[in-house]
Amino acid sequence: MATLTAWAFPHVDDADKTIAALESLQAQKLISIQDAAVVSWQPDAKKPKTRQLNNLTGAGALGGSFWGLLFGLLFFVPLLGLAIGAGIGALTGSLTDVGIDDGFINKVKDRVTPGTSALFLLSSDAVVDRVREAFGETHGELIASNLSSEQEAKLQEVFGTGE
Secondary structure, three states: OOOOEEEEEEOHHHHHHHHHHHHHHHHOOOOEEEEEEEEEEEOOOOOEEEEEOOOOOOOOOOHHHHHHHHHHHHHHHHHHHHHHHHHHHHHHHHHHHHHHHHHHHHHHHHHHOOOOEEEEEEOOOOOOEEEEEOHHOOOOOOEEEEEHHHHHHHHHHHOOOOO
């Protein structure tokens, strides 16, 4: 079963600092990463920078359409106004269908703000204590949404093709 996790960090460059630790954990088979993305938000910027970590991802990568939708809902859509509220509701509903609920989205919105960063992972077979330990120096906060096998398959179906 895959897990989508968001790790919030107190500084702009902290999420980038975890990439080497993730590579090491993956090499030790302490985590299997299907997809990953980093968000960094400069203190004076209106919106964060996002990027997919293609060097860490495996065959199950969801691709840019998934991350674009998720990050759009998290950071950009509120800037568009209420005119597209129904569309946002439909998109949020489809994410709920694949195990990403309003609670997850709201926790991420509350923690990822100007001056911070975040790491998003779709992973499996994680030894959580070792992952948490590897992120210890950066004081990352784990926000997790567990996906059932059915939800993972739905997520792959919705976002894994057509890239």
